Amino acid sequence: MGAALAEAELIVAGAPILGFRLPTDAMRRSVLTSERNAPTPPDLSHPSMRTWLDALPHGRGRSAAFETRIWWSPGGAIGPIADKLERAGYPRLTKARRFVVKGKYGPLRDGELERARRWGAELAQAMG
Ligand SMILES: Cc1cc2nc3c(=O)[nH]c(=O)nc-3n(C[C@H](O)[C@H](O)[C@H](O)COP(=O)(O)O)c2cc1C
Numbered sequence: 001m002g003a004a005l006a007e008a009e010l011i012v013a014g015a016p017i018l019g020f021r022l023p024t025d026a027m028r029r030s031v032l033t034s035e036r037n038a039p040t041p042p043d044l045s046h047p048s049m050r051t052w053l054d055a056l057p058h059g060r061g062r063s064a065a066f067e068t069r070i071w072w073s074p075g076g077a078i079g080p081i082a083d084k085l086e087r088a089g090y091p092r093l094t095k096a097r098r099f100v101v102k103g104k105y106g107p108l109r110d111g112e113l114e115r116a117r118r119w120g121a122e123l124a125q126a127m128g
Contacts, residue, residue: 002057003057005056005057005059006057006058006059006060007059007061008059008061008090009061009062009127010061010062010063010064010093010123010127011056011059011061011062011063011064011085011090012063012064012065012066012120012123013049013052013053013063013064013065013066013081013085014049014065014066014067014068014077014078014081014099015048015049015050015067015068015077015081016067016068016069016077016101017067017068017069017070017073017075017076017077018031019075020073020074020075020076021075021076021077021080022049022050022067022076022077022079022080022081023048023049023050023077024048024050025048025050025051028042028044028048029044032044038105039105040105049077049081050080053080053081053084053085053088054084056084056085056088056090057088058088058089059088059089059090060089060090061090062090062091062092062093062127063082063085063086063090063091063092063093064092064093064094064096064097064119064123065078065081065082065085065092065096065097066078066081066096066097066098066099066116066119067081067096067097067098067099068098068099068100068101068106068108069098069099069100069101070100070101070103070104071100071109076098078096078097078098081096082096093123093126093127094119094122094123094126097115097116097119099112099115099116100112
């Protein structure tokens with residue numbers, strides 16, 4: 001990371017909710033054993049969003065946060081994502097977004113990908 005990120009004009013960061021919150025590394029590891037029947041095994045080859053945000057260099061850009069989730073869940077991931085981005089010097093450009101998946105493992109509900117694309121276009125427009 002480092003220099004390139006600190007120069008970023010906009011960071012769009014998102015994560016799934018697991019266990020009602022932004023997943024911890026321990027939670028992600030435990031999914032490997034607790035979710036043996038998942039359609040695809042979790043990909044742990046990259047750092048968790050939580051760890052990535054904690055290592056984010058201080059910057060001057062703006063930010064936007066999102067989460068993927070089932071529709072009825074309490075808790076959430078966007079609160080800590082948006083807070084960590086703001087604390088690192090990337091104030092929010094827009095209200096955070098929630099994208100809803102079907103079932104426990106996804107995929108996205110019908111229409112959600114289009115909503116995400118529209119949001120991306122709005123973000124680009126807001127950045128001028
Ligand atoms: C072990 C486990 C716990 C989960 N806990 C929650 C939860 O508390 N709230 C929620 O909305 N979704 C929960 N989900 C659903 C995930 O958020 C969903 O699978 C994810 O958003 C799909 O996105 P991905 O394909 O990027 O992983 C959970 C899924 C798993 C496998």
